[in-house]
Amino acid sequence: MQEYADYIVQIEIDSLWSGRKHIKWDLDRKVNILSGINGEGKSTILNKVVKSLGKSDNISSHGLRGVHLKVFPEDATRIRFDMIRSFDRPLLDTDAINKLDISLATELDWQLYKLQRKYLDYQVNIGNRMIEALQSGSPDAAKKAQEISEPKKKFQDIMDKLFSYTGKKIIRTENEIRFSQIGETLVPYQLSSGEKQILAILLTVLVEDQQNYVLFMDEPEVSLHVDWQKQLIDLILELNPNVQIILTTHSPAVIMNGWMDKVTEVSEITDK
Structure with missing residues (x-):
């Protein structure tokens, strides 16, 4: 079964x-x-x-x-399964947010905060699989390790392309999602509603790690x-x-x- x-x-x-x-x-x-x-x-x-x-x-x-x-x-x-809803409404219950000492204003901000945590777990998982592939002694170990990391690179490339009209790029050396724009570092909560929405959708898809x-x-x-x-x-x-x-x-x-x-x-x- x-x-x-x-x-x-x-x-x-x-x-x-x-x-x-x-x-x-x-x-x-x-x-x-x-x-x-x-x-x-x-x-x-x-x-x-x-x-x-x-x-x-x-x-x-x-x-x-x-x-x-x-x-x-x-x-x-x-x-x-995952459920994506579209409305960037103000957060109604801010007590839990205040305890986390983070500045979130909308439901999309809260979704992105939770997705950041999943993104960190996702990176640990693919990192472990890459190490396992490289240590396997297989002749194509390097190729397998590269294939494991490919979805993350594809996600980063997609976000850079989508946000290119404003000059934003993902900072690839960061563990959490951060963007650079004209020398300034931006967190996801500083994005426009549309940018938050597309980021939330594609990040949700990425962290499912290509599972059914x-x-x-x-x-x-x-x-x-x-x-x-x-x-x-x-x-x-x-x-x-x-x-x-x-x-x-x-x-x-x-x-x-x-x-x-x-x-x-x-x-x-x-x-x-």
Whole structure:
């Protein structure tokens, strides 16, 4: 038995909006885009699924009744997932933040703070794997070590390219994410809302370390420049080809780079 599922095959919800609608959505292995008018239930569907999985990633013991997931392989009991929400709202509960003695103002700042911790763990893990590869005595040990570090380098190259219009570059000698701009060092919390948003999305993908997992995104285009919206799906898949993307959007730009056939209307998966 494989403990963790590779991806979700089907989402079925019995009781959307107090049982007035039944949802049955067959999913693509890679990219799934849910579209529809405001109030039709796009975000509700994603939120129901995420809440049903809870913090334990457990497929079989859902936190909400009426949510059923078919996964691959069928006998998997858990699934790795992340949820990206798009609103850079002010933090409501600042007590815990104040205790950490850090200056965070928004929910995106808090997400980025937690991602920094995961990024440090990720670097330790790949560092250990590189050392193991180099000490293996294999003729291609150096090549294997380079391959292990490639996703991190790709992430850094992508961020440099995206931020090149303002002259920002990742400082590659730092353990935490820092940027240089005209001789000044910037932390992520000093970025614009759009820059924070794209950094949070791509950093979330990177620290999953190329594992099979599901990335839920609720209107990720908010705050993003239209050029970044067009690139978003391709950049995510470039960083982790094993991810399954499930997102809601109102933006035509998100699907412009060849993803039109991955769009599903809420009405198409709803039985009234």
